Amino acid sequence: MNKEKPSYPIFTEDMKKDYTILVPTMIPLQIGLLTAVMRRYGYNTKMLENSGSGVIERGLKYVHNDICYPAQLVIGQLMEAVESGEYDTDKLALLITQTGGGCRASNYIHLLRRALATAGYGHIPVISLNFSSIEKGAAFKMTPSILYQMMQAVLYGDLLMSLKNQTRPYTRDVDQLDAVIEKWMEKLEAELLHGKISRRRVRQNYRCILRDFSAIPRTGEARRLRVGIVGEIFVKFSPLGNNNLEEFLVKEGAEVVLPGFFDFCFYCVYNSLVDRRLYGTNALVAAVYRIVYRLMLSRQKEIIRIMKKESDYMPPTPFDHTATLSDGFLDNGMKMGEGWLLTAEMVELIESGVESIVCAQPFGCLPNHIAGKGMMKPMKEKYKNVNIVAIDYDSGASRINQENRIKLMLANARDVAGQKEKGATIPEKEKTPV
Template identity: 35%
Template structure:
């Protein structure tokens, strides 16, 4: 028996709940189901409005907003009376690269240890590093996770483009919630993990049944959201930006997570190329990338056929950006942020919010550094960066958003 309970042992698989930060709001339930295929119980760390008093002694205030949010909510959850500290583990997704997020794994371990707890901390990454004997991702769980990403992107796209124009308030949310439950059940049972056009069309058809105003009948400010992945996708990170835009009568759209996954694999392959990786290793990267691109192409084609805006194909996005930023510029979210902004502008979303955390040098270079060029290319668009600090004034932030979308 393993006496070190900071190692996630095989026996813990049956007894422990793994907690992951709320990073992908539209995908969380599907990822929980996908982990269930591997025999793991996954849960999401809830949002806490007050962090532990010793937070600043654990995490240097020079860390970025993402670190403060993720670790602050995590430590608040550990110290909650409702948390079973004897049967919990922590999962921190890591994309790698030149970003302080690469230090989160070790930082979380130190925070937990200094607070007097012995809790296993797992790393979810593409390289297989920081391995634990009780945590393995098998093929079924992997394909379940890919299905979770695809279905999450699909429902997000349909909901964001339907809700602002519905004639009966709340109808889009009801259909979204219904499909969220049905897809979660499918993934948990290992069903419909691969692309089935009939299944995807059933979901689209339900949203098409919603009686809607046309964009000509109901003229709304159209806002595209791009930026650093956590601030963009997490309602905790962006301080419930979607709800704020909806409350102010705007239509908003963000591009999905599938292109980001492809981007991460692509940047890993490019790094491997520069390090003289073997032909076999590069072939594996390419096969994974081709699979993800194939899934994205099928889903986008179906959305466009039914009258919805879809994400740009990965190759389309790469070609948009290559004249401004090299494809080897893969620091953080790199060229993908700019490519998403360009694609949404071309779809008619002429107010662009590029969101990023305070204290993130990577975001300042990749996002603020391209503003001048973007404004030259799209003079009709209002393109602005919105910086998020963990203790900034809500009024100041929201006034900047309203100014940027005016």
């Protein structure tokens, strides 16, 4: 077959030795560890830290404002770095993720290539990080071994993120907390860089991480109002995408509960099994995904077991349970964007006693308006005390307005909690958030 040469530059093996690969920020801890795995295989990655108005200005300059807000931010951040003069653009490559599903996130790569060409940098290669065998020539070369190491990187990152969120509101010594996180990031990055991920070492690391976080002095104050964050993957996790939502909630006196990035990876794998059930897709491919799914589950259950045994920290919910939680709301066949996972994570939070939830969604994101905002009414009908607020993120959205709506939700939750403590019966309309 006559294969057409792609019209865009491809990152080749030769380029590894002297090219810098820029990686957009999404979840600093997890992406930081994932890039360590990539460095092990010769990809000289650098995670970007630029933020502020320059990012969205570039995004709006190079991407049509009709396209998703996460695309504007990711492409804006990369383009600002390319144009900063900080890098030799003849030795530069960019990395972007592709979800591989039917949503637009699979196509941001084409928008990025067009932005580069428009700005006069059409020679810069773009590498796709995906787990769906798309963009074959331009994709980061994935092998089962690399996938396994990446899985471990995400598990470590999620653990650090969860412990940070559960410790931060209860310590005055934020410097010590930051020092613990920094120490473990350095150690884990170095280990991942050298492929040191034996089961024994990983289990030992989990225990030592738990011990270090548990040793941080606490104020002894009573448990704060716990607030869950769910939503579209980028605006849920990225401080750039959600105007530092986590930090804002902590300042407002809440404890943030953030379901991990590993759940999203699980969701992508699990959806291949759903495809087999619904559409009769290739049995062999489904069998491979089933093996991967079981392996992921066993590794997640290992963390849960160790967290329960060695600490008071709240562990993640096992994914085989999470996968059942959207039942009665949405079918697992609804898998555009974050699809059924978004609904399931709301139920997961409610089941673990987190009744106040911020649903973060890019303005105009159809899948998340269905699986997030669209599920709020049935969810409030089923769980009477639930307090959910949907917040739209967009370049034109007012931060003050977003924060005021969250403050109102928090005030409502505290009011309901206060009345519950006094044993009062709460009229339904008073429980309804903004």
